[in-house]
Amino acid sequence: MIIGRLKGEVAAIGLDHVLIDVNGVGYVALAGTRLLARLQTGDAITAHIETRVTESSITLFAFATDEERAWFVRLQDVPGVAGKSALAILDGLSPADIMDAIALGDAGAFTRAKGIGKKLGERIVTELAGKAPPLGRFGKFEVAAVAGLASAQPASAATGARGEAVSALVNLGYSQSEAARAVAAAAKNGAEEVGALVKGALKELAR
Template structure:
């Protein structure tokens, strides 16, 4: 088992990064590879999970051990494979996912790619009450709970931004309307519609 890789991120693709460790390039699959963009060519630590099958050996990478632990828990759920678990963690907010599981918030869980109502219910059945290491931070101060609640809303906004980029809009255009979008609590589609309206006015 490879605990972590420490090296420089030299290449980023839609599903993976390449990290150079002592002149050896490791291909590491990630939920959101572009979160590593700000550390391009800098030395960082990526925590890894080695997934072994008969036909492939793959490394999955995470910014924290907490993310990796939740990934491992999700793999224990019937119907969830590495790709599905990565999609759930792509927002980079493990505590928010755990909060949704503890509150049996199926509506939140089905927002993730590949997670339907049946899978969301299975996640709750298999993991509710079984994530003690993640639950404690959820019940601290009121201010911290407000932050977690807000982070759920930001998942929708993050996905809307990715959709706008897929439509061909540049970061510069999207960043101009972000202050207005952050004032709202909307669905993904509503965020996209609002952003398009704002950009057309400019």
Template sequence: MIEYIKGELVEETPALAVVDCNGLGYAINISLNTYSAVQGKRNVKLYIYEAIREDAYVLYGFATKEERELFLMLISVSGIGGNTARMILSALSPAELCNVISNGNDKLLKTVKGIGLKTAQRIIVELKDKISSIGISPSAPANTISTVVHSEIYEEAVAALTMLGFAQAPSQKVVSAILKEEPEAPVEKVIKIALKRL
């Protein structure tokens, strides 16, 4: 069991980080929250969850133990797989997710791609009592990054959305619309908004 991977961040996209650990490069699936946390860092430490299936060996990485704990709770809910849990943690910060679950806000949870009303309600029912054990403060500060060139944000957001399983054409359309409305928005905000609209 891998607890964490610590090393040099050699490549990063909003959905994937490649960490060089003594000459061995690990491709690690990450959420937007973790992407925000590792931006601009050379050396990183990501807490790992290993998903070992017949057809794949997938690593999920998290900037904090709390986010990993939330991920583990999400995948314990029937019908929630690793990619859906990552999608939820990309659309909502750990603090926001805890608020949504403790307040029973199934409407907000339903805005995440792949989450229907029944699944949203199941997540709330099954996790409401468990989330208090994580100890995430409801008003955790949001990560902000300095604005990058407009076209870079556009390309990065579209690439991330296609990696998360959305078709390219609708992704491009949605990202363009968001950047017209909010030209100063950082890439993770653009992707978060896009996840709610696609």
């Protein structure tokens, strides 16, 4: 059985996990410190879940957004990045930050995460450079409601716009890595909407 989402109430909070009560059934899910710090017992929560099944256990990982869950999965495509390391990265970097770091070759950004050294940061950039950002399970990101996390949706919208801008540039003939780097630069200059990102990226590519 694969669990993709849980809607219920926060029953208890631990150092690295949360207990979610769903109609009287308690589900224990590992979670990053950034999410846990913004939860309180009794909060209503709809969390995106990544389920990991092995021969000896079933482990649930909880996220405020489907985009964070998708990046959690993508980061583990990199040799040396396991579940806890991926959670640590997402504690220190938002999906937008991750996209920018990969596009701009900024391996040092990943070393801000607990347990991520210089070599692993460089490997993450090398392995993921030129790849399209991850998508939701069904081709788009779902929105979840986590108490106290009203800012989660704008972040997804921002990175969604970046993905669309990168796709538009790729359709114009630019490589994935060229497009991602140019869009990241345009975003750092303040562009947010798809049209502004594409326009700013084209200026970067023309230099």
